[in-house]
Amino acid sequence: MTAEALTTILIAMLGGAIRVSTPFIFVALGETLTEKSGRINLGLEGNLVLGAMVAYAISFHTGSPWLGVLAAGFSGVFLGLMHGSICSLKKVNDIAVGIAMMSFGIGVAFFFGKPYIQPSAPRLESLPLGGWASNPALQQALEINPLFIVGILIAIVMWWALANTRVGLVVRMTGDSEPAARAMGINPIKVRILATAAGGFLAGIGGAFLSLSYPGSWNEGLSSGQGLMAVALVIFARWNPLRCILAALLFGAAGALGPALQSVGISQGYYFFNAAPYILTLFIMVAATGSNSARAAPGELSIAK
Template identity: 65%
Template sequence: MNGDIGLWAVPLAMLGGAIRVSTPFLFVSLGEVITERSGRINLGLEGTLVFGAMSGYALAFLTGSAWIGVLAAALAGAIFGLVHGLLCSLPRVNDIAIGIALMLLGTGLAFFFGKPFIQPVAPDLPAINLGWWSDLPQVQAALRVNVLFLLGFVLALALAWMLRRTRMGLILRVVGDSSDAARALGIRPARVRILATAFGGALAGVGGAYLSLFYPGSWNEGISSGQGLIAVALVIFARWSPVNCFFAALLFGAAGALGPALQSVGVTSGYYLSYAAPFVLTLVVLILSSSKSGALTGAPRELSITK
């Protein structure tokens, strides 16, 4: 089949892979943007992502509905975010330490409760075939877009508009930049941060449901591969902008699709090294963000990483 389009199979495979792989990055990073815009960082999203993947898959299998699984994953993520927000609102509590603790808790609970659901098959989320106009299977596969990817794109635009044009967005930005200024305006920073963290957790749960209900489309204990932690670096790379998160997620998704794309055209010698591309890209982003050239420009001033 690859001979029909020659080397064009590589960019087509990377395009399709970028769309498929980027969706969890997109939802987790959008949730983390809202969380960090409120002045809090949540490093527990890896655990939330994994627990969302497990709970979404379990409910989809038990109910026969993939969308109920997505809602269950969002609810589970919101609960994790709410717990994170409540704990971090206590005096002398470090949000980074709480995030790491909840990451371990989320993955542990997912592995414990998810063991009965490793073998059963749950229904998949629907996808839209945007490559209907082509007879080439490579084009059709590359342009088979899941509904959640499209919802994530719309959500990125909506969140960008919300942050810039609405009173809610103004409150979030004020709280993220100065707690004292927020209190002077009659805003309760702790409440705003709790709600923002719960919202971010809900989106991370949806990202987990995508993993288990569409791509790769099954539940197992190694399903995440660190995507929740990578998404935190993606937010820094995107300069805390929801729209930039969309394009950054596509970039990270393309990096993750490099290995399968090379394998699709018969490159088998050392292709597995390309699977490390997302982690190398994350390292590069973190190094650039640690420079003294103002790489954190645009960061909310109440974030722990800016102090």
């Protein structure tokens, strides 16, 4: 392989990682927030797909993609509140509710999304941050969507707030020990419902990216399971918002490896590279059990018990 081909692959992977990782960042951050409060939401795929549909529809009707992003977030809040409230009933399994919310969210999105498959809605404009580069491929790779930057800012704020603010402390305490939270006069059910709703908001925005930026249209095969991967990403990131960005970029790059190799004529194993992020996560889960990663998990989390 020549140096030129290697550069092409690396640039394609960089561009692919940035493009593909944005929805991963949002669902991972949403899931992190929810799990920090001691609950797991396996249904973010529903938020993602519903968010994508709502964002596209609102952008189509109002002409403002940013209004679409906001509406997508609120559709996520709606699903998050449903998930949070149902899980607060006694004896209800939060993992199963997640699967149910996933099928409910996808069903609603497909039901109301039918009329929006054909029409074209205004998309989110990308920021050409690669103007300084002479290499056209690099320029294209650095056409960054503003939501990518928003995601990174949210990750930094969340990381800081979880460690340094009262709200962050309340969320972490609820997630680590329900009795301790109760002793402090905190209502854990309320905290968890709010954390799930806020997490749902973020996942909804991740969906808006899918329909308004990349791939950038609404159809029923839009999501390739990014929402389902949220839980794995969070384990990968050890419940740390900053590492969520890293995890999302890594997943994005792994997913971009296949197409990147194809662009230099290596088409063998394309589909195998699609599986790379999943295999990687499985290995990390196997390697991580019993080590630091398990201890990083919030104590009240059902998958940590």
